[in-house]
Amino acid sequence: xxxxxxxxxxxxxxxxACLIFAYSxxxxxxxxxxxxxxxxxxxxxxxSLDFYIENHSNSTSFHWSVxxxxxxxxxxxxxxxxxxxxxFIKVKLEAPQNKEYTIRISADEKIKELSxxxx
Amino acid sequence: xxxxxxxxxxxxxxxxxxxxxxYFLFLAVWGKNKAFFSLEKLLISLGLSVAIIDxxxxxxxxxxxxFTRLSILLLILAIxxxxxxIYRRRFRSEPIENNSHWPNFSTKQxxxxxxxxxxxxxxxxxxxxxxxxxxxxxxxxxxxWANKISATGSLPVYVERDIMxxxxxxxxxxxEKISDFIIGEHLVFAAIGxxxxxxxxxxxxxxxxxxxxIAAILMVFVFTLRLFENxxxxxxxxxxxxxxxxxxxxxxxxxxxxxxxGVIGNLIGNFLIPFAFYFLFLALNxxxxxFFFVFLLGIFTLAYTHHLSIFIFAYxxxxxxxxxxxxxxxxxxxYFREWLKIILSPSILGFVIFTALFIIFVYTPDYLRxxxxxxxxxxxxxxxxxxxxxxQLKYAIGEPRLILGFFGVFILLFLKKTKDYSSALLFxxxxxxxxxxxxxxxxxxxILSSRIANYLPYPAAITGAFALSWMIRQSVEKSAFxxxxxxxxxxxxxxxxxxxxxGYRDNxxxxxxxxxxxxxxxxxxxxxxxxxxxxxxxxxxxxxGNKDLIVKDHNYIRADSWMKLYLxxxxxxxxxxxxFKRYEDExxxxxxxxxWMISTPNSKEGIKCYNDLGVNTVVVKQSVDGAQFxxxxxxxxxxxxxxxxxxxxxx
Numbered sequence: 001x002x003x004x005x006x007x008x009x010x011x012x013x014x015x016x017a018c019l020i021f022a023y024s025x026x027x028x029x030x031x032x033x034x035x036x037x038x039x040x041x042x043x044x045x046x047x048s049l050d051f052y053i054e055n056h057s058n059s060t061s062f063h064w065s066v067x068x069x070x071x072x073x074x075x076x077x078x079x080x081x082x083x084x085x086x087x088f089i090k091v092k093l094e095a096p097q098n099k100e101y102t103i104r105i106s107a108d109e110k111i112k113e114l115s116x117x118x119x
Numbered sequence: 120x121x122x123x124x125x126x127x128x129x130x131x132x133x134x135x136x137x138x139x140x141x142y143f144l145f146l147a148v149w150g151k152n153k154a155f156f157s158l159e160k161l162l163i164s165l166g167l168s169v170a171i172i173d174x175x176x177x178x179x180x181x182x183x184x185x186f187t188r189l190s191i192l193l194l195i196l197a198i199x200x201x202x203x204x205i206y207r208r209r210f211r212s213e214p215i216e217n218n219s220h221w222p223n224f225s226t227k228q229x230x231x232x233x234x235x236x237x238x239x240x241x242x243x244x245x246x247x248x249x250x251x252x253x254x255x256x257x258x259x260x261x262x263x264w265a266n267k268i269s270a271t272g273s274l275p276v277y278v279e280r281d282i283m284x285x286x287x288x289x290x291x292x293x294x295e296k297i298s299d300f301i302i303g304e305h306l307v308f309a310a311i312g313x314x315x316x317x318x319x320x321x322x323x324x325x326x327x328x329x330x331x332x333i334a335a336i337l338m339v340f341v342f343t344l345r346l347f348e349n350x351x352x353x354x355x356x357x358x359x360x361x362x363x364x365x366x367x368x369x370x371x372x373x374x375x376x377x378x379x380x381g382v383i384g385n386l387i388g389n390f391l392i393p394f395a396f397y398f399l400f401l402a403l404n405x406x407x408x409x410f411f412f413v414f415l416l417g418i419f420t421l422a423y424t425h426h427l428s429i430f431i432f433a434y435x436x437x438x439x440x441x442x443x444x445x446x447x448x449x450x451x452x453x454y455f456r457e458w459l460k461i462i463l464s465p466s467i468l469g470f471v472i473f474t475a476l477f478i479i480f481v482y483t484p485d486y487l488r489x490x491x492x493x494x495x496x497x498x499x500x501x502x503x504x505x506x507x508x509x510x511q512l513k514y515a516i517g518e519p520r521l522i523l524g525f526f527g528v529f530i531l532l533f534l535k536k537t538k539d540y541s542s543a544l545l546f547x548x549x550x551x552x553x554x555x556x557x558x559x560x561x562x563x564x565x566i567l568s569s570r571i572a573n574y575l576p577y578p579a580a581i582t583g584a585f586a587l588s589w590m591i592r593q594s595v596e597k598s599a600f601x602x603x604x605x606x607x608x609x610x611x612x613x614x615x616x617x618x619x620x621x622g623y624r625d626n627x628x629x630x631x632x633x634x635x636x637x638x639x640x641x642x643x644x645x646x647x648x649x650x651x652x653x654x655x656x657x658x659x660x661x662x663x664g665n666k667d668l669i670v671k672d673h674n675y676i677r678a679d680s681w682m683k684l685y686l687x688x689x690x691x692x693x694x695x696x697x698x699f700k701r702y703e704d705e706x707x708x709x710x711x712x713x714x715w716m717i718s719t720p721n722s723k724e725g726i727k728c729y730n731d732l733g734v735n736t737v738v739v740k741q742s743v744d745g746a747q748f749x750x751x752x753x754x755x756x757x758x759x760x761x762x763x764x765x766x767x768x769x770x
Contacts, residue, residue: 002229003221007157010236014333015130017244018326022126024248025322028645036650036761044661044757044767054653100752112759117752117769 031056031084039105039112042088049091049101051114055081059107066091069099129323132315133330136307140195141167143202148409150210156221159341165334166394167413169307169387170420171198176306177423177482180274187272188313222344222354231358239336239365242626243329243375249637250379251325252645256673258324258381259680261304266319266684268309275305277485279691282710282732289712289731297690298485303424304383320652320681328378328386335390335577336364342397343581346541352588359584364576367622368517370629373573385570388428389577391421395432396544402461403540411461412470419474426486427566431574434555434562439547446538500565501706506557507568515556515572516579517625519618524549524579527586545585548578587614647677650760654738655685657758658693658765668734669693670716675740676763682738694734717744721751735768 027033034056042050053062060083065076074093081087091103100117141164149155155163175194176186184190224232253259264275278294308324317323343360347353370376377386395417402410422429444451461467478487513521528549531542555564556572564571594607630637662669663686671693673679682693696717702709712728717739719725728734737754739745741764748754748766758765 002224003156003158006229006232006236007161009233010158010240010333010337011161013237013240014330017240017247017329018130018133019126020244020248021251021322021326021329022122022129025252026122028252028642029649033642034646034649036646038650038653038758038760040657040758040765041755044755044765045769110761113749114756114759115749116755116757119752 034083037062037107037110037112039103039114041114041116047096047116047118049093049103049116051089051091051103052086053079053081053089053105054086055083057107058083059110062105062107064089064103064105067102067104068097073104125317129311129315129317129326132311132317133327135195136172136191136310136314137168137327137330138164139168140171140198140202141165141169143199143206144171145202147202147205147209150206154220158337162334162338162341162394163413166338166391166417166420169303169391169424170416172310173303173306173420173423174477176310177274177302181481183273185272186268186309186313188316191310191313220345220348222348222357224354228354228358232361235358235361235365236337239361239369240333242366242369243332243378246370246375246626246629247325247329247379249641251322252641252648253320253322253324253681254644254648254678255379255381256680258379258383259678259684260690261300261381261383262308262319262324262681263683263687263690264300265305265308265312265324267687268305269312269319270687274482275300275302277690280689281691282694282712282728284710284712289710289728291732294689296485296488298426298488301384301424301426301484301486302482303420304387308383320684324381324383325378328381328383329375331386331390332374332378335386335393336361338390338393338397339364339577339581342393342400343584345397345400346545346581347585352592355588355591356581356584359587360580363520363580363583363618363622366626367619368520368576368625369622370626371517372515373576376629377573384425384428385573388421388425388431389574391417391424392428392432392435392574393577395421396435396548399436400540400544403458406457406461408461408464408467412466415467415470415474423482423484426484427570428574430566431552431555431571434551434564435548435578437547438551439544442546442550443540443543446543498560498563498565503567503569504559504565505568506559507572509557511569512553512557512572512575515569516576517621519614519621520576520579520583523583523586523618524575525553525582527579527582527584527589530586530589531582545578545582549575549582552578587618590614644677647762648681650762651676651678651682652685654758654760654763654765655682658682658736658738659685661757662736662767667736668732669736669738670696670713670734671738672696672717672740672744674698675743676738693738718747720747720754729768737766737768739764739766 035058037053037055037057037059039051039053042048042052049066053064060080062079062081063076064079065073067073075091079087096118098118100115100119103114105112138161142160144167145160145163175198179186179190179194267275277297277300279297280294281292283290283292308327311317311323311327312319340357340361343357344353347356368374373385373389395414398410398414398417401407402414418429418432421432447454507515528546531545552571552575555562556568556575559565559568559571591611594604594611658669669692671679671682673695679695683690686692694713696713702711702714711724712732715722715725716728716734717737720729720737737748739748740762741759745764748764749756753768753770754766755769756764757767
């Protein structure tokens with residue numbers, strides 16, 4: 001019977017270890033352990049400037065602006081986006097010009113940009 | 120609760136795929152014969168299951184039966200049911216013989232075995248819990264194939280497309296064969312993924328590898344018990360083997376590091392090599408054809424799992440055979456006749472013919488091509504293949520294991536028991552691997568010597584355990600060494616302390632200095648990988664079609680080799696700017712487009728590459744390579760997270 005005890009205990013140790021690995025991954029993927037945010041165009045290949053902000057960080061206040069070339073922003077606004085939320089921002093250009101359009105998004109001193117050059 | 124249920128399903132799937140079919144085949148062949156103890160049954164079930172899953176799926180694939188959850192489940196259930204039916208028919212009325220080979224371990228010895236297994240699992244788990252997140256390059260490459268099998272429901276075709284240059288123009292090659300991958304490395308993962316639904320981009324692959332790693336150590340333990348079964352000291356040798364292979368050096372090289380690193384073939388090979396030797400030993404010792412059949416099945420499975428492992432096994436087998444014949448020269452003809460009686464039987468010959476036909480007509484592993492063999496056998500071509508020094512070997516396997524391992528071989532040589540199968544097998548295994556890693560040029564071996572040295576700990580642990588056990592017996596039984604017993608015992612105690620400290624110090628090298636710093640490092644690394652995965656999902660949604668071509672960087676992007684699992688196109692896709700030193704390697708000329716397209720995208724060469732190849736999407740680490748794309752009017756920045764930027768070339 002001792003050899004069966006050894007086998008059962010071995011299986012138990014390995015099963016517990018596997019559960020630890022799974023829990024470790026779950027913890028690393030959990031909301032609490034994420035601190036990043038991302039921006040992307042909804043249609044990266046067209047001339048649309050619509051974009052998403054996806055928040056996995058502890059910041060919730062975002063400021064975005066759209067500029068054409070080096071001019072002042074055409075549009076800008078503040079958004080409040082909770083952690084794990086994703087927001088779609090529609091940018092309607094009435095008369096798109098042959099310029100480089102830059103979308104600048106900032107939150108807590110971090111700045112990210114998207115750009116499309118229509119030259 | 121959902122998490123807990125998912126894990127139960129996953130663990131049950133591992134039991135179903137990796138143990139169930141093998142166990143029922145075991146029952147069909149041996150019934151509930153107590154000649155095998157439960158740990159042996161568990162390990163034999165694993166080896167048989169790997170063989171069944173691999174070859175059944177190959178046959179299914181060739182018969183164009185699609186791999187789905189249902190088809191794999193039905194396969195396993197059918198085989199298990201058939202095995203059980205045969206068991207019932209054959210063993211229904213036979214009494215269960217109580218002829219257990221389990222040695223009578225004392226309570227203290229049993230406690231020691233359990234403690235050693237616990238420590239082994241514990242130390243490896245502590246290390247792996249921090250490093251098991253899917254970031255490893257090698258594992259990403261392997262899981263691409265497993266995922267492809269799962270997604271397409273068919274056998275993989277190991278090909279890749281490369282960027283080529285001709286007359287100053289660049290183009291994509293036709294798919295060309297890759298000999299680095301062997302199908303047995305991917306089928307079990309595909310089966311587990313299909314049934315459980317587990318995401319390949321997770322800890323699932325490493326968890327399966329962990330099971331194989333522990334199984335390999337236990338396989339050597341049970342093999343040692345069998346090797347020294349008829350001696351009075353076999354139990355001690357087996358326990359010491361478990362110490363040398365288990366908690367000591369639990370992380371280095373071919374152990375836990377390979378689990379998180381995803382060195383699949385080596386890890387499964389580390390289990391199948393002692394599995395094959397175990398059955399070879401049983402077959403020869405008992406003159407039993409069934410054991411010999413399973414031995415052949417074991418090496419056939421090994422051949423379809425890992426080319427280096429089967430290569431090592433082949434050398435170890437030849438050396439063992441030569442040593443046995445040399446040690447038993449006078450009776451060698453008698454032994455040949457005995458072996459022929461085992462081999463020349465319908466079942467054995469039938470199996471050999473079946474395997475030959477299978478290799479030729481059903482599925483031929485790519486490494487069996489002449490060009491692949493010629494790169495591994497022959498003249499040494501690089502300094503890293505010219506053999507390791509003793510110093511390097513010491514670091515590769517641990518000084519105590521190296522010294523004791525050879526001392527054990529030395530003792531065996533001068534003992535009367537030299538003439539038996541166990542000694543010849545051990546000699547052959549240790550000495551062949553040692554020579555292959557120390558002086559490969561004399562054996563015509565042209566493989567990275569450090570990779571070969573990774574195979575030495577397993578046999579060296581057995582002979583080292585034998586040496587230590589012998590020394591203990593000499594000091595206790597015979598008061599040998601011409602000194603007082605108390606001095607001998609003190610010396611042995613010091614040796615034991617030294618071995619343990621050396622092994623644990625090796626483990627400590629892989630653990631962090633400060634726990635808090637390490638936890639933060641793990642969190643950052645996981646965050647970086649998660650952002651790579653997020654970017655990959657975006658790439659697949661927006662640029663996953665045939666009209667777009669992507670290039671990414673390998674130097675700075677965390678977990679970049681896993682990006683291909685999201686796109687599931689070519690193995691070599693997205694194209695990758697590799698390590699910079701590879702572009703300077705004079706012995707292996709590479710295309711430079713992947714370098715130019717990222718490092719100098721606005722240069723004449725970079726633009727030519729983009730135009731010729733049609734690459735229009737680039738993924739780079741923003742902080743390192745973003746600047747050259749932001750300056751360019753040709754690129755739109757379409758995605759950015761904390762780590763990566765994706766740029767689209769619009770003209």
